[in-house]
Amino acid sequence: MATCEVCGNDYDKAFSVTTADGEDHTFDAFECAIHALAPVCAHCGCKIIGHGVEAEDSIFCCAHCAEKQGVSGVADRA
Numbered sequence: 309m310a311t312c313e314v315c316g317n318d319y320d321k322a323f324s325v326t327t328a329d330g331e332d333h334t335f336d337a338f339e340c341a342i343h344a345l346a347p348v349c350a351h352c353g354c355k356i357i358g359h360g361v362e363a364e365d366s367i368f369c370c371a372h373c374a375e376k377q378g379v380s381g382v383a384d385r386a
């Protein structure tokens with residue numbers, strides 16, 4: 309049994325996620341994991357659940373948002 313660090317649910321199918329900087333986090337659901345760990349688009353503020361678009365030290369949910377923020381030369385379909 310493990311307790312989700314977002315909602316506090318004590319759940320037998322909880323899982324842990326280790327981030328790139330080596331921190332361990334425990335969640336009962338992907339929704340909670342996304343809430344806690346997913347990066348946020350620098351333009352529209354939505355959670356980035358896919359690969360996203362990294363450009364000039366910012367991360368965006370899609371090429372459209374990157375472009376709106378003044379980043380050129382990115383495309384969803386390379």
Ligand SMILES: [Zn+2]
Pocket residue numbers: 312313314315316317335336337340
């Ligand atoms: Zn949870």
Ligand SMILES: [Zn+2]
Pocket residue numbers: 349350351352353354368369370373
């Ligand atoms: Zn966006």
